Amino acid sequence: MSAPRNRIGLLGLYGVLFFAFIYAPIILIVVFSFNANPVNMMIWSGFTLDWYRSIFGLSTGLDELSLYVQSTDQLLKAVRNSLIVALTTTLVATVFGTSVALAVARFRFRLRSFYRALMFMPMIMPDIVLGIALLVFFVSFGMSLGLVSIIIGHCTFLTSYVFIVVSARLAGMDRSLEEASADLGADGWTTFRKVTLPLILPGVIGGALLAFIISMDDLVITYFISGVDSTTLPVFIYGMLRRGIKPEINAIATVMLVFSFVVASLGLYLRSRGK
Amino acid sequence: MPPLLEIRDAARQFVTPDGVRVAALDGLSLTVSDNEFVTLLGPSGCGKTTLLRTISGFEDLDSGDILIDGASILDRPAHARPVNTVFQNYALFPHMNVARNVGYSLEVAGVPARERTRRVGEALELVSLSGFGERSVRQLSGGQQQRVALARAIVARPKLLLLDEPLSALDRNLRQKMQEELKLLQHELGISFIFVTHDQEEALTMSDRIVVLDGGRIQQCGGPEDVYYRPANAFVARFIGESNLLAATVVSADAGGSLVEIADGTRVHLAGRSLTPGARATLLVRPEAIDLSAASETGGASAGAARRDDGLALSGRLAQAFFGGTDYRLAVEVAGLDPLKVTARGGIGAASAGFAPGRAVSLFVPQAAIHVLEGRP
Amino acid sequence: MTGRQAASHGPNALRRQAALALLLAAPTLFLAVFFVGPLALMFVYSWLEPGLYGGVEWTFYHLNFGRIFGWANTRYESFDPVYLRIFARSLWLALQTSFFCLLLCYPAAFWVSRLGPRARNLFIFLITLPFFVSLVVRLFAWVLLLRPTGFVNQALLGLGLVERPLEIIYTEAAVVIGMVYVFIPFMFLPLYASVEKLDASLVEASQDLGASRFQTFRKVVLPLTLPGIVGGSIIVFIPSLGNFVVPSLLGGAKVMMTGNLIEQQFLSARNWPFGAALGMTVMAAVLLLLVVYVRLLARDDDAAPSGARS
Numbered sequence: 001m002s003a004p005r006n007r008i009g010l011l012g013l014y015g016v017l018f019f020a021f022i023y024a025p026i027i028l029i030v031v032f033s034f035n036a037n038p039v040n041m042m043i044w045s046g047f048t049l050d051w052y053r054s055i056f057g058l059s060t061g062l063d064e065l066s067l068y069v070q071s072t073d074q075l076l077k078a079v080r081n082s083l084i085v086a087l088t089t090t091l092v093a094t095v096f097g098t099s100v101a102l103a104v105a106r107f108r109f110r111l112r113s114f115y116r117a118l119m120f121m122p123m124i125m126p127d128i129v130l131g132i133a134l135l136v137f138f139v140s141f142g143m144s145l146g147l148v149s150i151i152i153g154h155c156t157f158l159t160s161y162v163f164i165v166v167s168a169r170l171a172g173m174d175r176s177l178e179e180a181s182a183d184l185g186a187d188g189w190t191t192f193r194k195v196t197l198p199l200i201l202p203g204v205i206g207g208a209l210l211a212f213i214i215s216m217d218d219l220v221i222t223y224f225i226s227g228v229d230s231t232t233l234p235v236f237i238y239g240m241l242r243r244g245i246k247p248e249i250n251a252i253a254t255v256m257l258v259f260s261f262v263v264a265s266l267g268l269y270l271r272s273r274g275k
Numbered sequence: 276m277p278p279l280l281e282i283r284d285a286a287r288q289f290v291t292p293d294g295v296r297v298a299a300l301d302g303l304s305l306t307v308s309d310n311e312f313v314t315l316l317g318p319s320g321c322g323k324t325t326l327l328r329t330i331s332g333f334e335d336l337d338s339g340d341i342l343i344d345g346a347s348i349l350d351r352p353a354h355a356r357p358v359n360t361v362f363q364n365y366a367l368f369p370h371m372n373v374a375r376n377v378g379y380s381l382e383v384a385g386v387p388a389r390e391r392t393r394r395v396g397e398a399l400e401l402v403s404l405s406g407f408g409e410r411s412v413r414q415l416s417g418g419q420q421q422r423v424a425l426a427r428a429i430v431a432r433p434k435l436l437l438l439d440e441p442l443s444a445l446d447r448n449l450r451q452k453m454q455e456e457l458k459l460l461q462h463e464l465g466i467s468f469i470f471v472t473h474d475q476e477e478a479l480t481m482s483d484r485i486v487v488l489d490g491g492r493i494q495q496c497g498g499p500e501d502v503y504y505r506p507a508n509a510f511v512a513r514f515i516g517e518s519n520l521l522a523a524t525v526v527s528a529d530a531g532g533s534l535v536e537i538a539d540g541t542r543v544h545l546a547g548r549s550l551t552p553g554a555r556a557t558l559l560v561r562p563e564a565i566d567l568s569a570a571s572e573t574g575g576a577s578a579g580a581a582r583r584d585d586g587l588a589l590s591g592r593l594a595q596a597f598f599g600g601t602d603y604r605l606a607v608e609v610a611g612l613d614p615l616k617v618t619a620r621g622g623i624g625a626a627s628a629g630f631a632p633g634r635a636v637s638l639f640v641p642q643a644a645i646h647v648l649e650g651r652p
Numbered sequence: 653m654t655g656r657q658a659a660s661h662g663p664n665a666l667r668r669q670a671a672l673a674l675l676l677a678a679p680t681l682f683l684a685v686f687f688v689g690p691l692a693l694m695f696v697y698s699w700l701e702p703g704l705y706g707g708v709e710w711t712f713y714h715l716n717f718g719r720i721f722g723w724a725n726t727r728y729e730s731f732d733p734v735y736l737r738i739f740a741r742s743l744w745l746a747l748q749t750s751f752f753c754l755l756l757c758y759p760a761a762f763w764v765s766r767l768g769p770r771a772r773n774l775f776i777f778l779i780t781l782p783f784f785v786s787l788v789v790r791l792f793a794w795v796l797l798l799r800p801t802g803f804v805n806q807a808l809l810g811l812g813l814v815e816r817p818l819e820i821i822y823t824e825a826a827v828v829i830g831m832v833y834v835f836i837p838f839m840f841l842p843l844y845a846s847v848e849k850l851d852a853s854l855v856e857a858s859q860d861l862g863a864s865r866f867q868t869f870r871k872v873v874l875p876l877t878l879p880g881i882v883g884g885s886i887i888v889f890i891p892s893l894g895n896f897v898v899p900s901l902l903g904g905a906k907v908m909m910t911g912n913l914i915e916q917q918f919l920s921a922r923n924w925p926f927g928a929a930l931g932m933t934v935m936a937a938v939l940l941l942l943v944v945y946v947r948l949l950a951r952d953d954d955a956a957p958s959g960a961r962s
Contacts, residue, residue: 022779
């Protein structure tokens with residue numbers, strides 16, 4: 001290599017541009033969420049917290065026309081729906097995904113590769129296909145569309161995400177640890193409680209966080225199987241965007257950004273501690 | 276009184292991914308008594324680890340039985356068997372400190388904390404790790420991990436301790452030290468050890484009894500000297516120690532012994548052994564049992580004749596010499612035979628005596644150092 | 653011992669079967685009803701006749717596919733090439749998305765792989781972080797950027813590069829930009845995994861043996877990172893193909909993809925059997941692609957030295 005430093009330099013420059021591409025749009029949203037200009041969001045006309053005040057239901061001197069959120073209740077309801085769905089889904093999907101991961105990793109049985117394929121199915125299937133399949137199913141069997149149908153829908157594919165994360169953790173775990181536990185007198189349940197679970201816990205928590213984030217953010221599947229009163233946050237915002245863009249959305253987006261960053265960082269922290 | 280452990284006719288087959296059925300245990304029977312150090316020795320795939328795992332309960336038998344103190348343990352799951360294992364990779368729980376690792380079996384058995392602390396302390400003292408209880412197992416060296424695994428396996432005083440190649444991950448010096456310590460520990464505890472290894476030197480050093488396995492069957496079972504000097508068959512002879520196996524034919528036999536002839540026509544009289552005339556046999560000669568001298572140094576004709584009577588005398592040419600520290604490993608070409616392995620003592624004088632390739636040498640094996648195996652090698 | 657299989661009998665086997673049943677019972681039941689069930693039902697739907705007012709007649713009907721692929725020619729249903737055109741556009745846009753993702757991520761993967769371990773972990777985290785940010789929010793950012801009054805146009809106007817705002821949003825380009833942006837983490841991770849595995853000494857060996865930098869890239873680097881390239885491309889291609897959020901926000905009515913067509917059939921036209929048929933077509937395309945991929949992988953495996961197997 002005649003000029004390695006030079007090549008690293010070029011690559012480094014590229015790296016900077018790459019990150020600019022990834023982060024510039026996000027940073028832009030944050031910056032312009034403090035922009036006072038109510039007509040053109042992209043022209044800076046001074047600092048304001050009005051958009052945040054508005055979404056949190058505080059009084060502002062703003063014209064009704066420039067606001068989406070006529071009542072904060074709608075927004076809060078969407079947030080509440082999202083949280084109910086995400087928390088329930090996370091619980092169920094984590095139990096299911098971990099169970100199947102344990103079965104596939106620790107047992108040899110005839111249907112093992114079938115289960116593995118089943119778990120990969122939702123990952124390779126376009127969201128929209130699962131969305132319409134669930135819609136057809138729920139409607140055909142007379143199930144009303146609401147939070148329950150959304151939770152069921154989310155569990156079907158989030159089980160796979162948990163499965164994959166926990167499986168990776170199990171693959172890195174020495175099987176002889178469980179044998180050692182049995183050898184030292186612990187029965188199956190004790191071994192699971194004292195050895196297996198503590199060791200795969202970072203994977204289980206990681207999978208749960210992933211499931212939580214994806215469930216909170218899912219638009220496509222929820223879009224098809226949510227009912228009138230069960231709008232979740234992404235569906236709500238999607239609807240807002242389709243109606244036109246108003247500056248408040250910057251503030252909503254920024255709040256969501258901060259939330260996602262916190263959850264993702266927490267996940268990373270837990271993962272690094274688990275190693 | 277029934278023996279501590281009795282294995283009756285144990286059989287176990289595996290199906291390889293290619294669909295081939297392989298017998299890991301092929302009708303194997305074995306008994307182990309109290310306070311005995313038994314080694315299962317064999318090449319990889321000989322069934323030794325499978326045998327260990329069926330005793331500890333990680334694998335089932337297809338047929339046969341395993342009894343401890345006369346009672347079958349086959350229907351008892353691994354956690355309910357009175358045996359403990361030291362795993363090849365130690366299998367220390369990475370999320371527990373040393374003391375919790377060692378006290379694990381007491382913890383799951385519901386032993387009160389104070390009693391547990393006392394016994395963990397004792398076990399750690401036995402393996403010279405007092406004061407290490409609070410350490411994380413990740414901070415320990417390989418040798419220390421090995422000791423923790425050992426302490427963990429003996430803390431509940433099992434009747435039988437199973438050790439699955441526990442020393443294979445240690446370097447040579449540490450391994451030798453641990454071999455001695457293990458042997459002493461076994462003596463001190465009075466627990467029977469079943470020790471699996473593929474290292475014959477390790478087996479010879481430590482065992483009261485060596486069980487040589489191949490193809491899921493016992494090839495020989497006996498004391499270290501037995502299996503070394505009197506191997507039951509060519510497999511054992513080849514597997515344990517260096518060996519020269521010479522194909523031979525029995526020429527004649529009488530009350531005093533038998534006369535056999537090896538491939539190059541040399542004959543040797545083996546006193547006290549009655550073999551069937553005309554039968555084929557294999558002579559086992561250990562490399563260190565061969566006396567080697569320079570051809571010119573052989574004394575007068577009468578002296579040579581006298582020596583020839585009580586052993587096997589050959590002459591050949593030195594082909595290769597490797598210096599191994601305490602001794603030289605030599606290869607000697609003898610017309611009509613495969614090259615012979617010879618071990619010669621080293622020492623400062625040896626180098627000047629010269630093991631230069633090409634030198635003509637005389638070889639002599641006292642007849643008492645020749646072991647006869649039936650059949651061809 | 654993993655490769656070996658034991659005959660299933662004996663006390664251990666029994667106990668394990670009980671534990672296995674305990675682990676699998678609930679997820680199996682759930683997925684059979686709510687995952688396999690809906691997919692099977694959708695398959696059935698795609699072969700049923702649409703009812704007059706949005707319902708469905710339980711009679712076998714092949715013209716849903718006929719409308720897409722060309723054999724429908726009756727008074728009520730006729731072949732319309734627009735569906736194939738939309739499908740072709742989806743394929744084309746998904747292909748472009750994979751290509752540009754690859755183009756952007758490949759050098760970035762090399763860059764990250766050469767950083768120190770701490771910086772490396774940080775940057776991998778930063779690249780995957782946007783994945784955790786709401787999809788709608790990320791796309792909204794691009795709406796802001798690409799609108800006629802958006803940031804890009806403001807910048808261009810301000811610099812005097814253009815006189816009138818460019819029409820960027822509601823074009824195919826906008827859709828591709830949006831999908832590339834959204835799927836970058838999907839491409840980066842598999843790509844990085846195979847770039848990182850690439851042993852630097854192999855590159856040195858190649859150069860030591862007289863290969864030029866380009867030859868080294870073509871004969872050593874490229875083949876060894878190919879699994880990541882192909883894997884990443886497929887992982888990006890699949891969700892791009894059936895996407896409907898990106899085209900609906902950045903493509904508007906002008907750039908319709910299969911996803912939008914399906915949405916339309918379900919939520920406004922209320923022709924579910926036809927929508928289901930479109931969905932099945934997308935599924936079939938994805939499965940076909942995966943079968944080809946798995947075949948290629950299997951061939952690679954056969955060619956690789958099998959020394960690792962015991």
